[in-house]
Amino acid sequence: MNSWKNQLENSLKESGFSIKEISDQTKVPARYIQAIIIGDFESLPPEIFAKSQIDRLCKFLKIETKDILADYENFLSPPEEPLDQMEDGRKDLYLKSFLVFFNFFKSKQYLYILGGMILSIFSLSIFFITQSYQDINNKENISAITKMKVDTLEPINYEASSSEFTENYSEKDTSLSIKKEKENPITETVDIIRNIEIIIEGESWIVVFDKYGRLLYELMQTGSYEFTGVPPLRFKIGYAPATNLFIDGKKIIFSRAIKGSTNYAHFWLNEENKVESIRD
Numbered sequence: 001m002n003s004w005k006n007q008l009e010n011s012l013k014e015s016g017f018s019i020k021e022i023s024d025q026t027k028v029p030a031r032y033i034q035a036i037i038i039g040d041f042e043s044l045p046p047e048i049f050a051k052s053q054i055d056r057l058c059k060f061l062k063i064e065t066k067d068i069l070a071d072y073e074n075f076l077s078p079p080e081e082p083l084d085q086m087e088d089g090r091k092d093l094y095l096k097s098f099l100v101f102f103n104f105f106k107s108k109q110y111l112y113i114l115g116g117m118i119l120s121i122f123s124l125s126i127f128f129i130t131q132s133y134q135d136i137n138n139k140e141n142i143s144a145i146t147k148m149k150v151d152t153l154e155p156i157n158y159e160a161s162s163s164e165f166t167e168n169y170s171e172k173d174t175s176l177s178i179k180k181e182k183e184n185p186i187t188e189t190v191d192i193i194r195n196i197e198i199i200i201e202g203e204s205w206i207v208v209f210d211k212y213g214r215l216l217y218e219l220m221q222t223g224s225y226e227f228t229g230v231p232p233l234r235f236k237i238g239y240a241p242a243t244n245l246f247i248d249g250k251k252i253i254f255s256r257a258i259k260g261s262t263n264y265a266h267f268w269l270n271e272e273n274k275v276e277s278i279r280d
Contacts, residue, residue, distance in 0.1 A: 004067040008037050011061035020261055026060050027203045027239050028053045029262035036068070041075040048218075049205045049238065191230045192271055195248050199224045202242030209234040234278070237265040247273050 015022070023030040032053055035043040044050035054072065058065040191211070198206060200222045208216040210229040217227055222242075235254070237243050240263050245252040247269065257267035257277040268276040 004063070004071070005037070005039060007063045008057075008061065008068075011063050012037070015061060022057070022060060023262070026053075026056045027242075028056055029238065029259075029264045031259075031262055031264075033057060039071065041072055045205070045236075045238070046207070046218075047076065052205075193228050194231055194233065195226070196229055196233070197224065197226045197246040197249075199244040199246075200242055201244070202239060204237060204239035204242045206238070206243065207236040231269060231271045231273075233269045235265065235267055235269065239263050240265040 012019075012022075017025075019030050019033050022028070023033060026033075032044055032050075035041070036054055036057055041050070044053070050072065051069065054068055055065055058068065196208070196216070198208075198217070198219075200206070200219075202222065205219070207218050208227075208229065210216050211232055212230065216229045216233075217225065219225060235245070237254075240254070240258045243265075245254065250273065252269065252273060252275065254265055254267055254269075254275045257265045257275055259265065259280070266278045266280055268278060270276060
Protein backbone atom coordinates (compact mmCIF):
# COMPACT_ATOMS: atom_id res chain seq x y z
CA MET A 1 0.00 0.00 0.00
CA ASN A 2 1.40 3.38 -1.02
CA SER A 3 1.95 6.09 1.59
CA TRP A 4 -0.20 9.22 1.52
CA LYS A 5 2.69 11.14 -0.07
CA ASN A 6 2.76 8.71 -2.99
CA GLN A 7 -1.04 8.88 -3.25
CA LEU A 8 -0.90 12.68 -3.39
CA GLU A 9 1.78 12.68 -6.08
CA ASN A 10 -0.04 10.05 -8.18
CA SER A 11 -3.40 11.80 -7.84
CA LEU A 12 -1.74 15.11 -8.79
CA LYS A 13 -0.27 13.55 -11.96
CA GLU A 14 -3.53 11.79 -12.88
CA SER A 15 -5.57 15.00 -12.43
CA GLY A 16 -3.57 16.77 -15.14
CA PHE A 17 -3.79 20.06 -13.21
CA SER A 18 -0.82 22.22 -12.28
CA ILE A 19 -0.33 23.35 -8.69
CA LYS A 20 -1.41 26.87 -9.67
CA GLU A 21 -4.64 25.57 -11.25
CA ILE A 22 -5.41 23.50 -8.15
CA SER A 23 -4.71 26.58 -5.98
CA ASP A 24 -7.14 28.67 -8.05
CA GLN A 25 -9.90 26.06 -7.71
CA THR A 26 -9.41 25.10 -4.05
CA LYS A 27 -8.34 28.57 -2.76
CA VAL A 28 -5.37 26.87 -1.06
CA PRO A 29 -2.15 28.89 -1.63
CA ALA A 30 0.30 27.14 -3.97
CA ARG A 31 3.12 27.22 -1.39
CA TYR A 32 0.89 25.37 1.11
CA ILE A 33 0.01 22.75 -1.52
CA GLN A 34 3.72 22.13 -2.14
CA ALA A 35 4.36 21.92 1.61
CA ILE A 36 1.54 19.37 2.09
CA ILE A 37 2.78 17.19 -0.77
CA ILE A 38 6.31 16.89 0.68
CA GLY A 39 5.09 16.72 4.30
CA ASP A 40 6.62 20.06 5.33
CA PHE A 41 4.04 20.73 8.08
CA GLU A 42 6.21 23.42 9.68
CA SER A 43 5.54 25.75 6.71
CA LEU A 44 1.73 25.51 7.09
CA PRO A 45 -0.42 28.19 8.81
CA PRO A 46 -1.98 27.78 12.30
CA GLU A 47 -3.58 24.39 13.07
CA ILE A 48 -7.23 25.25 12.32
CA PHE A 49 -6.35 26.65 8.88
CA ALA A 50 -3.81 23.92 8.07
CA LYS A 51 -6.34 21.12 8.68
CA SER A 52 -8.94 22.90 6.55
CA GLN A 53 -6.51 23.26 3.65
CA ILE A 54 -5.33 19.63 3.92
CA ASP A 55 -8.99 18.52 3.82
CA ARG A 56 -9.77 20.73 0.78
CA LEU A 57 -6.75 19.48 -1.18
CA CYS A 58 -7.49 15.80 -0.40
CA LYS A 59 -11.15 16.17 -1.42
CA PHE A 60 -10.13 17.80 -4.69
CA LEU A 61 -7.68 14.97 -5.47
CA LYS A 62 -10.17 12.36 -4.14
CA ILE A 63 -7.95 10.69 -1.54
CA GLU A 64 -8.50 9.85 2.14
CA THR A 65 -7.35 12.39 4.73
CA LYS A 66 -6.96 9.93 7.65
CA ASP A 67 -3.26 9.09 7.19
CA ILE A 68 -2.07 12.61 6.42
CA LEU A 69 -4.00 14.10 9.35
CA ALA A 70 -2.55 11.43 11.64
CA ASP A 71 0.98 12.42 10.59
CA TYR A 72 0.07 16.09 11.07
CA GLU A 73 -1.17 15.37 14.61
CA ASN A 74 2.11 13.56 15.37
CA PHE A 75 3.96 16.65 14.13
CA LEU A 76 1.95 18.86 16.51
CA SER A 77 2.41 16.48 19.49
CA PRO A 78 5.39 14.15 18.88
CA PRO A 79 5.37 10.88 20.91
CA GLU A 80 7.43 10.90 24.08
CA GLU A 81 10.75 9.08 24.13
CA PRO A 82 10.52 5.70 25.97
CA LEU A 83 11.74 5.81 29.57
CA ASP A 84 14.38 3.11 29.08
CA GLN A 85 15.93 5.05 26.16
CA MET A 86 16.02 8.19 28.28
CA GLU A 87 17.79 6.28 31.07
CA ASP A 88 20.35 4.81 28.63
CA GLY A 89 21.04 8.27 27.22
CA ARG A 90 21.49 9.67 30.72
CA LYS A 91 23.97 6.90 31.62
CA ASP A 92 25.97 7.59 28.46
CA LEU A 93 26.09 11.28 29.36
CA TYR A 94 27.38 10.53 32.88
CA LEU A 95 30.04 8.18 31.48
CA LYS A 96 31.23 10.73 28.94
CA SER A 97 31.40 13.44 31.62
CA PHE A 98 33.48 11.16 33.89
CA LEU A 99 35.89 10.31 31.05
CA VAL A 100 36.39 13.97 30.19
CA PHE A 101 37.02 14.79 33.86
CA PHE A 102 39.45 11.84 34.24
CA ASN A 103 41.39 12.69 31.05
CA PHE A 104 41.67 16.31 32.18
CA PHE A 105 43.43 15.37 35.42
CA LYS A 106 45.47 12.66 33.71
CA SER A 107 46.92 15.21 31.28
CA LYS A 108 48.08 17.39 34.23
CA GLN A 109 46.65 20.48 32.53
CA TYR A 110 44.97 21.34 35.82
CA LEU A 111 48.42 22.17 37.27
CA TYR A 112 48.87 24.98 34.75
CA ILE A 113 45.36 26.28 35.42
CA LEU A 114 45.85 26.12 39.20
CA GLY A 115 49.17 27.94 38.91
CA GLY A 116 47.59 30.65 36.79
CA MET A 117 44.79 31.13 39.33
CA ILE A 118 47.27 31.45 42.22
CA LEU A 119 49.37 33.97 40.27
CA SER A 120 46.25 36.02 39.43
CA ILE A 121 45.11 36.09 43.08
CA PHE A 122 48.58 37.17 44.22
CA SER A 123 48.71 39.98 41.61
CA LEU A 124 45.26 41.26 42.61
CA SER A 125 46.24 41.26 46.29
CA ILE A 126 49.36 43.36 45.56
CA PHE A 127 47.27 45.76 43.47
CA PHE A 128 44.63 46.32 46.18
CA ILE A 129 47.26 46.78 48.91
CA THR A 130 49.09 49.38 46.79
CA GLN A 131 45.84 51.15 45.95
CA SER A 132 44.80 51.33 49.62
CA TYR A 133 48.19 52.79 50.58
CA GLN A 134 47.87 55.49 47.88
CA ASP A 135 44.33 56.36 49.03
CA ILE A 136 45.54 56.86 52.62
CA ASN A 137 48.36 59.17 51.45
CA ASN A 138 45.97 61.17 49.26
CA LYS A 139 43.54 61.68 52.17
CA GLU A 140 46.38 62.89 54.43
CA ASN A 141 47.57 65.36 51.77
CA ILE A 142 44.04 66.71 51.20
CA SER A 143 43.51 67.17 54.95
CA ALA A 144 46.79 69.09 55.25
CA ILE A 145 45.97 71.39 52.30
CA THR A 146 42.45 72.04 53.63
CA LYS A 147 43.81 72.96 57.05
CA MET A 148 46.25 75.44 55.48
CA LYS A 149 43.46 77.13 53.50
CA VAL A 150 41.16 77.39 56.50
CA ASP A 151 43.90 79.01 58.60
CA THR A 152 44.52 81.73 55.96
CA LEU A 153 40.85 82.63 55.38
CA GLU A 154 39.48 85.96 56.65
CA PRO A 155 36.33 85.95 58.82
CA ILE A 156 33.09 86.48 56.95
CA ASN A 157 30.47 89.08 57.91
CA TYR A 158 27.36 86.92 57.69
CA GLU A 159 24.96 89.64 58.78
CA ALA A 160 25.99 91.94 55.92
CA SER A 161 25.85 89.26 53.24
CA SER A 162 22.78 87.25 54.32
CA SER A 163 20.15 89.50 52.73
CA GLU A 164 22.12 89.81 49.47
CA PHE A 165 22.64 86.05 49.34
CA THR A 166 18.92 85.34 49.92
CA GLU A 167 17.85 87.78 47.21
CA ASN A 168 20.30 86.45 44.62
CA TYR A 169 19.49 82.81 45.43
CA SER A 170 15.72 83.42 45.12
CA GLU A 171 16.15 85.02 41.69
CA LYS A 172 18.38 82.18 40.48
CA ASP A 173 16.05 79.52 41.86
CA THR A 174 12.99 81.07 40.15
CA SER A 175 14.73 81.44 36.79
CA LEU A 176 16.08 77.90 37.03
CA SER A 177 12.60 76.47 37.71
CA ILE A 178 11.13 78.32 34.71
CA LYS A 179 13.99 77.05 32.51
CA LYS A 180 13.46 73.45 33.63
CA GLU A 181 9.72 73.66 32.90
CA LYS A 182 10.47 74.91 29.38
CA GLU A 183 13.11 72.26 28.73
CA ASN A 184 11.11 69.33 30.15
CA PRO A 185 7.44 69.76 29.22
CA ILE A 186 5.17 66.98 30.49
CA THR A 187 3.97 64.82 27.61
CA GLU A 188 1.50 61.98 27.70
CA THR A 189 1.03 59.41 24.96
CA VAL A 190 -2.51 58.20 24.28
CA ASP A 191 -3.23 55.09 22.22
CA ILE A 192 -5.18 55.63 19.00
CA ILE A 193 -8.22 53.34 18.64
CA ARG A 194 -9.15 52.38 15.08
CA ASN A 195 -12.54 51.06 13.95
CA ILE A 196 -11.85 48.00 11.78
CA GLU A 197 -14.33 46.47 9.34
CA ILE A 198 -13.57 43.32 7.32
CA ILE A 199 -15.87 42.10 4.53
CA ILE A 200 -15.18 38.60 3.18
CA GLU A 201 -16.85 37.80 -0.15
CA GLY A 202 -15.35 34.34 -0.65
CA GLU A 203 -13.55 31.56 1.18
CA SER A 204 -10.58 33.00 3.07
CA TRP A 205 -8.97 33.13 6.50
CA ILE A 206 -7.82 36.22 8.41
CA VAL A 207 -5.75 36.78 11.56
CA VAL A 208 -5.38 40.28 13.11
CA PHE A 209 -2.98 41.40 15.90
CA ASP A 210 -2.76 44.86 17.54
CA LYS A 211 0.17 47.02 18.73
CA TYR A 212 0.65 44.90 21.87
CA GLY A 213 0.60 41.54 20.05
CA ARG A 214 -2.94 40.73 21.18
CA LEU A 215 -5.05 38.53 18.85
CA LEU A 216 -8.02 40.74 17.84
CA TYR A 217 -9.73 38.40 15.39
CA GLU A 218 -9.36 34.99 13.79
CA LEU A 219 -11.96 33.89 11.24
CA MET A 220 -12.41 31.90 8.03
CA GLN A 221 -15.92 32.40 6.63
CA THR A 222 -17.82 34.91 4.49
CA GLY A 223 -19.56 37.90 6.04
CA SER A 224 -18.94 41.36 7.51
CA TYR A 225 -17.07 41.80 10.83
CA GLU A 226 -16.42 44.92 12.93
CA PHE A 227 -14.07 45.41 15.90
CA THR A 228 -11.51 47.91 17.25
CA GLY A 229 -7.73 47.87 17.78
CA VAL A 230 -4.65 49.96 18.57
CA PRO A 231 -2.26 50.50 15.60
CA PRO A 232 0.10 49.44 14.27
CA LEU A 233 -2.06 46.47 13.23
CA ARG A 234 -0.71 43.22 11.72
CA PHE A 235 -2.86 41.34 9.18
CA LYS A 236 -2.52 37.81 7.74
CA ILE A 237 -4.98 37.15 4.92
CA GLY A 238 -5.19 33.73 3.26
CA TYR A 239 -7.00 34.79 0.06
CA ALA A 240 -6.67 38.54 -0.53
CA PRO A 241 -9.00 38.95 -3.60
CA ALA A 242 -11.99 37.86 -1.49
CA THR A 243 -11.23 40.32 1.35
CA ASN A 244 -12.08 44.03 1.75
CA LEU A 245 -10.56 46.03 4.61
CA PHE A 246 -11.87 49.35 5.99
CA ILE A 247 -10.27 51.48 8.75
CA ASP A 248 -12.50 54.24 10.20
CA GLY A 249 -14.73 53.87 7.13
CA LYS A 250 -11.87 54.28 4.62
CA LYS A 251 -11.01 51.36 2.33
CA ILE A 252 -7.41 50.15 2.62
CA ILE A 253 -5.61 48.99 -0.54
CA PHE A 254 -3.06 46.30 0.34
CA SER A 255 -2.38 44.86 -3.14
CA ARG A 256 1.37 45.50 -2.88
CA ALA A 257 1.51 43.18 0.16
CA ILE A 258 0.08 40.19 -1.77
CA LYS A 259 2.65 37.41 -2.26
CA GLY A 260 2.55 36.76 -6.02
CA SER A 261 0.24 34.07 -7.35
CA THR A 262 -0.56 32.67 -3.87
CA ASN A 263 -2.96 35.56 -3.15
CA TYR A 264 -1.68 35.45 0.45
CA ALA A 265 -1.03 38.83 2.16
CA HIS A 266 0.95 39.65 5.30
CA PHE A 267 1.43 43.31 6.26
CA TRP A 268 1.54 46.03 8.95
CA LEU A 269 -0.90 48.95 8.97
CA ASN A 270 0.70 51.87 10.85
CA GLU A 271 -0.84 54.86 12.64
CA GLU A 272 -1.17 56.76 9.31
CA ASN A 273 -2.96 53.76 7.73
CA LYS A 274 0.02 53.06 5.45
CA VAL A 275 0.62 49.46 4.39
CA GLU A 276 4.05 47.96 5.13
CA SER A 277 4.56 44.47 3.65
CA ILE A 278 6.08 41.70 5.83
CA ARG A 279 8.24 38.92 4.42
CA ASP A 280 7.44 35.39 5.62
